[in-house]
Amino acid sequence: MATFVQDLRYATRLLAARPSFSAVAILTLAVGIGATTAIFSVVDAVLLRPLPFADADRLVEVRIVAREGTFPLPDADFLAWRGQNRTADAVAVYHPSMTTLTGGGEAERVPSAAATDRFFDVLGVRPIAGRTLQTGDDAPGAAKTAVIGYALWQRRFRGDPAIVGRTIMVDGEAHVVVGIMPPTFRFPRADTELWRVLTIAPPQRRGPFYTLGLARLQPNRSIVELQANLDAVSRAIRQQYPARGDGGLRAIPLQEAIVGDVRAILYALLGAVGFLLLIATANVANLLLARAAARDREIAVRSALGAARGRIAAQLLTESVVLALAAAAAGLAIAWWGTQALVAMAPQNIPRLVEVHMDVRVFAFTLSIAVACGVVFGLAPALRSARMPLVETLKDGGRGGTSAGHRRAQRLLVVSEIALALMLSIGAGLMIRSLAALQRVSPGFEPSQLLTFRLSLPDARYDTGAKARAFYNTLVERIEALPGVRSAGLAKSLPPHLLQVTDNFMTEGMTLPPDRSAPVGPLVFVNESLFAALGVPLRDGRFFTAADDSSAPGVAIVNETLARRYFGSTNAAGKRIRIGGPERPENQWMPIVGVVGDVSYSGRGAPPEPTVYLPFGQAWSETMYVVVRAAGDPRSLASPIRAVVAGLDRDVPIARPSTMDDLMIESVAPSRFRTTLVAVFAALGMLLAAIGIYGVMAYVVSERTHEIGVRAALGADRGDVLRLVLGEAAALAAAGVGVGLGGAVATTRLMRALLFEVDPIDPATFAGVSALLVAAALAASYVPARRALRVDPMIALRYE
Numbered sequence: 001m002a003t004f005v006q007d008l009r010y011a012t013r014l015l016a017a018r019p020s021f022s023a024v025a026i027l028t029l030a031v032g033i034g035a036t037t038a039i040f041s042v043v044d045a046v047l048l049r050p051l052p053f054a055d056a057d058r059l060v061e062v063r064i065v066a067r068e069g070t071f072p073l074p075d076a077d078f079l080a081w082r083g084q085n086r087t088a089d090a091v092a093v094y095h096p097s098m099t100t101l102t103g104g105g106e107a108e109r110v111p112s113a114a115a116t117d118r119f120f121d122v123l124g125v126r127p128i129a130g131r132t133l134q135t136g137d138d139a140p141g142a143a144k145t146a147v148i149g150y151a152l153w154q155r156r157f158r159g160d161p162a163i164v165g166r167t168i169m170v171d172g173e174a175h176v177v178v179g180i181m182p183p184t185f186r187f188p189r190a191d192t193e194l195w196r197v198l199t200i201a202p203p204q205r206r207g208p209f210y211t212l213g214l215a216r217l218q219p220n221r222s223i224v225e226l227q228a229n230l231d232a233v234s235r236a237i238r239q240q241y242p243a244r245g246d247g248g249l250r251a252i253p254l255q256e257a258i259v260g261d262v263r264a265i266l267y268a269l270l271g272a273v274g275f276l277l278l279i280a281t282a283n284v285a286n287l288l289l290a291r292a293a294a295r296d297r298e299i300a301v302r303s304a305l306g307a308a309r310g311r312i313a314a315q316l317l318t319e320s321v322v323l324a325l326a327a328a329a330a331g332l333a334i335a336w337w338g339t340q341a342l343v344a345m346a347p348q349n350i351p352r353l354v355e356v357h358m359d360v361r362v363f364a365f366t367l368s369i370a371v372a373c374g375v376v377f378g379l380a381p382a383l384r385s386a387r388m389p390l391v392e393t394l395k396d397g398g399r400g401g402t403s404a405g406h407r408r409a410q411r412l413l414v415v416s417e418i419a420l421a422l423m424l425s426i427g428a429g430l431m432i433r434s435l436a437a438l439q440r441v442s443p444g445f446e447p448s449q450l451l452t453f454r455l456s457l458p459d460a461r462y463d464t465g466a467k468a469r470a471f472y473n474t475l476v477e478r479i480e481a482l483p484g485v486r487s488a489g490l491a492k493s494l495p496p497h498l499l500q501v502t503d504n505f506m507t508e509g510m511t512l513p514p515d516r517s518a519p520v521g522p523l524v525f526v527n528e529s530l531f532a533a534l535g536v537p538l539r540d541g542r543f544f545t546a547a548d549d550s551s552a553p554g555v556a557i558v559n560e561t562l563a564r565r566y567f568g569s570t571n572a573a574g575k576r577i578r579i580g581g582p583e584r585p586e587n588q589w590m591p592i593v594g595v596v597g598d599v600s601y602s603g604r605g606a607p608p609e610p611t612v613y614l615p616f617g618q619a620w621s622e623t624m625y626v627v628v629r630a631a632g633d634p635r636s637l638a639s640p641i642r643a644v645v646a647g648l649d650r651d652v653p654i655a656r657p658s659t660m661d662d663l664m665i666e667s668v669a670p671s672r673f674r675t676t677l678v679a680v681f682a683a684l685g686m687l688l689a690a691i692g693i694y695g696v697m698a699y700v701v702s703e704r705t706h707e708i709g710v711r712a713a714l715g716a717d718r719g720d721v722l723r724l725v726l727g728e729a730a731a732l733a734a735a736g737v738g739v740g741l742g743g744a745v746a747t748t749r750l751m752r753a754l755l756f757e758v759d760p761i762d763p764a765t766f767a768g769v770s771a772l773l774v775a776a777a778l779a780a781s782y783v784p785a786r787r788a789l790r791v792d793p794m795i796a797l798r799y800e
Helices: 002-017 019-048 075-084 119-123 150-157 223-240 254-259 262-294 296-304 309-345 360-386 390-396 404-440 465-480 530-534 560-567 634-648 660-667 669-703 705-713 718-754 763-789 793-799
Strands: 059-066 069-071 088-102 108-115 145-148 167-170 173-180 194-197 209-217 248-253 450-456 485-491 502-507 520-526 538-541 556-559 576-579 590-596 612-615 623-630 655-659
Touching: 002 019, 002 309, 019 262, 019 309, 019 360, 019 669, 059 223, 059 254, 075 088, 075 209, 075 223, 088 119, 088 194, 088 450, 119 209, 145 150, 209 223, 223 248, 248 254, 262 360, 262 404, 262 669, 262 718, 309 360, 309 669, 404 669, 404 718, 404 763, 450 634, 450 660, 465 485, 465 623, 465 634, 485 530, 530 623, 538 560, 556 560, 560 590, 576 612, 623 634, 634 655, 655 660, 660 669, 669 718, 669 763, 718 763
Parallel strands: 108 194, 145 173, 520 612, 556 590
Antiparallel strands: 059 069, 059 209, 059 248, 088 108, 088 167, 088 209, 145 194, 167 173, 450 623, 450 655, 485 520, 485 623, 502 520, 502 576, 538 590, 556 612, 576 590
């Protein structure tokens, strides 16, 4: 221990004695450690930590999975499952939504969830006051109950404990507040503030499909046993509600269901920052090798005085680890800032972001990678000292230059840096091209000068189609009368990514194989002015008109994709279509009165889907998006529109006000997030690689001062000297690029799921990034080359 403490003191003094060298090495490694720690903090919170519920490994989500995709549960499936449950302690379903709170202040839209009675029992959470939903609360005729979140309790009800037992108005219906949840409870979304009871009545048919199932496995029961139970329930449901298709209830671990598609994105980012850390480690290893060469005489003297080679190697490794720990301290500061920036810029679809923070696990990870890096980049100087020829070094007096093995090690590290930087930069280049291709995709309408917002009418007061239509029709008329408004429209779903409803449909003459369900696509309710407000082109037939109301025969409009796929052309006007599959034979056939251009509702990168539009006069909803096309800046219309809505009903708040341009940006936020981060890592990696080759070439010039002087004395001109130095740099860059291209071919194939309309082995990206990296390497070598040009032959010869 005394020896170890002595080594620590010596290492600390050595770092302090050379502040410039120490600062460069520490900062280089701190960038790699800090970036890696920041990404790990997100990966740890989102993917690695168990969910914040008791026995979280026993929690399961249940959905319907079929060949056509994944679907929520209908009431019929849940009631059958609850009645035949044999493997779970408790089961429940829930439906995330937005609700309107009225009374006791201004109307407010609140993120909420409707849930059945055992919802909180499944999750194993308890309130801080009152109770949660209990058995029987979801029965028809039971009193409406609600549980509120801590933030809502503090904000709207001022932390009054007497709120438990009081009645509040939720979407126009009276609900008794039965409990208050702790501030740490966040489910199903991080911003959920209210949980109201979901009343389940005996269904008349199997649909609609709108809830997600939850189950807590019984102790010593596996998810395989639960799935067997669900398979039996699925068979019983198919007998009760005969339908085509292979869909059935499927159990998925809750953590996997929550993480969803972000797993691949976060692991890709962790891999990218891992490359950056390796580049930084190689860079510091090169710096230590250069310093080790300058310490040859010191080490030789210590060996001559009796120090064992193992003792010297241990001292060098201790110095490396101390340097790495200093870099870890600086890296933690970078990581803290980086974590805050990551959470701020991350798209909202990444779950559990509120759980991201620096804690003991993150600190332990940082310490581990710092020690590992210290050992890795300290091995080269330690091994070099073990192989040092003692007598020759003492005779030379430290002036004779470095060995061939030392030079090979330096060059190998530079080649490794260039190869890693190339692999990282090619990945970034592919993602940049992918993002550019995604942003070029036409949304199918003109997004500029559009303002959008969402309204949800209280069910209790707008309980019929006539009342809801009267409100929305009056609203559109008053908005269109405002100065600066060109047109306004209504839509149940909003492009480019706010899809609300999908459903099966059948075209006239369609026949389905026994194992296939009817095709599925977006089902969008729109008023007669929506297509004009958005600027969606008409391809065939006509748009909806005011005459397409509840007293007129049902009609539909389809998009180009549906018309081509199921009718063979866009001339589908006059053909017939109906909503639902063979299990809903009572649904009416509707003539198609028009075909419109394709509009994306599932995201910019999603392929065109067959879409059916129904007129708002015949298919209504309490919740609708309003689209307003302005003559100028759409934001200037926000206040007048709020006044119009308040004038119609002060208890109907506006939700999600946004310009369409902002929604277009939001729709590509996940791709932009990962692309930005990888591009930053790639830029840092390329910079570190350039610094590495600069350091090596500067060292080479200093080592070859005599050779350069002799060449100059024998008649070599400036061009010859420049070619000598740049040629060696070009050789190193070419070797690094060659190795990096091979690695990139292997690694970019793993990125296929993250790319859009870009081949993982895109020749243009590979060639462009390779040329850029070679140019950066030559540019970094130019300064040492210029220094070589200034070598005075007489001074160089006198040196020997």
